Amino acid sequence: MIDLVHLRSFIAIAQVGSFTLASQKLGLRQSTVSQHLQRLEATFGHRLLDRDTHGVQLTANGEALLPYAKQMLLLERQTSALFADEQPRGTLRLGISEDLVSGQLPALLQDFIADYPTVELNLTVSLSRDLTDMQDKGELDLVFAKRRLGDRRGEPILREPLVWLAADPEAVMARPILPLIVFPPPSLTRTLLMEALERAGRPWRIVCSCQSLSGLTAAARAGMGVLVQPRSLAPSGLREFPPSVLPAMEDVEFILVASASADRNTVAAFTRLIRDRVGVGLSRPMEALRHV
Template sequence: MLDMVQLRSFVTVAQLKSFTLAAERLDLGQSTVSQHLQRLERSLRRRLVHRDTHTVRLTPDGEALLPHARQLLALERQAVAQFEADTPRGVFRLGVSEDLVSGQLPGLLEDFIADYPSVDLQLSVALSKSLAEMQDRGELDLVMAKRRIGDRRGDGVLREPLVWLASDPEAVLAKPVLPLIVFPPPSLTRILLMEALERSGTPWRIVCSCHSLSGLTAAARAGMGVLVQPRSLAPAGLREIVPPHLPVLEDVEFALVTAASADRATVSAFSHRVRERFVKGFVPTSSPD
């Protein structure tokens, strides 16, 4: 018989590709997570995980087990949810900043949907200021987006430095006028980077403007210019340009903003998932709604 605790450790290791991060996520010791995997391997008489000093990856047997393990854990969560009086249910209209669509967001949404099958999740992805406008019109229950330091809207979950990025910093900095790759208005990142350039007197021109982060990233990787992103969300293949080559940028905060009409149980459940995924390693900040 498969042990659900061992399966949970196995799925978390597979997802994070790290025993250390899995132990932090599960609030367990790393040795305990390792023991769970060893016992699961012994019970199945199969090697599930290959681990060396640099990488953690699943074996073919581990890959075969993973979808079944996820399904079993989802069924367990659903069964427990049926007997909880305040189980989230109904329509949940979520707005997420374009910056967050890659990285850990897909896994977060996958887990949330599996945990709460009675929730009808409706996702909107846009620029932070656009999401705020949508919420003001009553179109979104919860928004996870950037805000300027000092903005008191929402509940801050992490603070991040903005950084300059380019595929070839030396080539970009050699240009007489700095080529910019930016979101269109009303992007907060665009506002902050242009304020910094104006203060420093740095000449600039826009070479690419796009609503999609994937489009901006493609332009940056092609060497068209510089892109600004929160440091932890910097796309692969780009290098950071540090001061004094370009001016220091303000930090930003990511915040959860809840509509007054939102279902509190659903918002609480999703907010808990966000803090589990995104706040590790960051100093939390908060301010009243």
């Protein structure tokens, strides 16, 4: 008989590529996660993962099992939701920082819609400051955005270092004035990178400004200049500058903030997905959620 707990550990390892990070994600001991995998492999009679010095890789059998394992856990969540005392309902007006649009957001939304098909999701993607203003006006129920270290709004889900990125860092460093690719004001990332350059006395100029991360990424991939992003959210096709080449920037924290008027069950359901998918394998996962 297939144990869903064992499947959950298998999926976590596959997602993060590490027994250590998988155990942190699941809130279990690493030895427990290892035992789950061993028992799952014994159930199927096949090796599902290979370990080497570079990390953990799925075997061919592991690759074949993964989509079925995910579907089984999805069915489990949906079945449990049928008998929940208080179901998420209504409309969730969700605001998400532009930095988070790529990466795991599509899978996160897919899971939420599958688990709670009766909830209408109203999604707004913008800069963190703009999302804060919209929430203060009563236009958003839940915001997932950035804040500066020391700010008090919300509670942090994770803390991330900002890094300098370019298609060809060596070519960019050969230029006498650093070319910047940035969000428009009131971008927090823009503020922090400019403060770091001012402290270092490094000359710079803006060569591209765009509200959309996809637009900024395209400019960076084209070799126009330097883009700054949280390390775990760095777009593909860009390389991080070596340490000490450019000044270090202040870390940022990603936070969840729920409005007092929002449906608590709906907010809690989406928050669980965010913690599960986003707060893993990043710099410093944290507990979160404060109503404002």
